[in-house]
Amino acid sequence: MSSFSIGIDLGGTNLRAAAFDASGNLLARRVRSSDHHLGPEAVVEGIGSLVDQLLSELPQSSGPNSLLGVGVGVPGIIDMAKGEIAISPNLQTLNGFPIKAAIERRLRTPVVLENDANAAAIGEAWTGAGLGEQDLVLLTLGTGVGGGIIANGQVMHGKSGMAAELGHMKVVPNGNPCGCGANGCLEKHASATAVIAMARTLGIVDPDPEMLNQLATKGDASALMIWQTMGGALGVALANLINIFDFPLYILSGGVLPAWQHFAPAMMAEIERSSYVYRHSRPRIEAAKLGGDAGLYGAGWLGLNS
Numbered sequence: 001m002s003s004f005s006i007g008i009d010l011g012g013t014n015l016r017a018a019a020f021d022a023s024g025n026l027l028a029r030r031v032r033s034s035d036h037h038l039g040p041e042a043v044v045e046g047i048g049s050l051v052d053q054l055l056s057e058l059p060q061s062s063g064p065n066s067l068l069g070v071g072v073g074v075p076g077i078i079d080m081a082k083g084e085i086a087i088s089p090n091l092q093t094l095n096g097f098p099i100k101a102a103i104e105r106r107l108r109t110p111v112v113l114e115n116d117a118n119a120a121a122i123g124e125a126w127t128g129a130g131l132g133e134q135d136l137v138l139l140t141l142g143t144g145v146g147g148g149i150i151a152n153g154q155v156m157h158g159k160s161g162m163a164a165e166l167g168h169m170k171v172v173p174n175g176n177p178c179g180c181g182a183n184g185c186l187e188k189h190a191s192a193t194a195v196i197a198m199a200r201t202l203g204i205v206d207p208d209p210e211m212l213n214q215l216a217t218k219g220d221a222s223a224l225m226i227w228q229t230m231g232g233a234l235g236v237a238l239a240n241l242i243n244i245f246d247f248p249l250y251i252l253s254g255g256v257l258p259a260w261q262h263f264a265p266a267m268m269a270e271i272e273r274s275s276y277v278y279r280h281s282r283p284r285i286e287a288a289k290l291g292g293d294a295g296l297y298g299a300g301w302l303g304l305n306s
């Protein structure tokens, strides 16, 4: 009987779960609504029933006895010591609820909580773009910007679970105001949301990253300028990270990645100009390989190593 784990991606809209073997193969997957507005007990029961369904789908050779553990990726700040979600803007009903213990009671198996961007970094390191690397940084460029740092094979959590809040690195002095209280944060200048906001300012109707990518491909001057501006801001952030860490690999993921050809030249020019560590060390800057499943894979790895 081979052992396996279950990774869970608990998002503001969807609850996704998948079973993984120790080699990183995805064995089965399921999705349902996260139902967090119904309260913490409903979320725990949703996870429980999703895991029950997954277990019933797996071949007979891998029964419940060989489930090693469950990893759960959550968008927010995790109190690792208490097994709680300390702050999650997207899952407010779960803030302060001892969710790790509640899921462990429901499933009778060890549970590991992790921030979703950290889980994505673990996933990419396990079977994605970071395969074989012990040191890497992941940036997820989506609605906001999340970050995960893996050093010596370990995720950095910091004193209070807030390490690698890379979306709130200042990249534009006196730049756009951010919900965190600062101005010029990376996520206000290089996220999908930031790109959309720039497009609206330029009078583009109902913009989204895919539409702006297509416009730029057709040579639209406004769209090209938006991606160049975004790439420059992202380059400032990456130059800072490269100067701090001197890691071999920096991975980018999220909804803006299809426009790589449009933002990467400005990003690379800024890195070349602003990071003498880059000029000396030439680390890799690459797109993620697991897409939206990176956090699910990372949660699966955490379940195997719980």
Ligand SMILES: [Zn+2]
Pocket: 167, 168, 178, 179, 180, 181, 182, 185
């Ligand atoms: Zn901020």
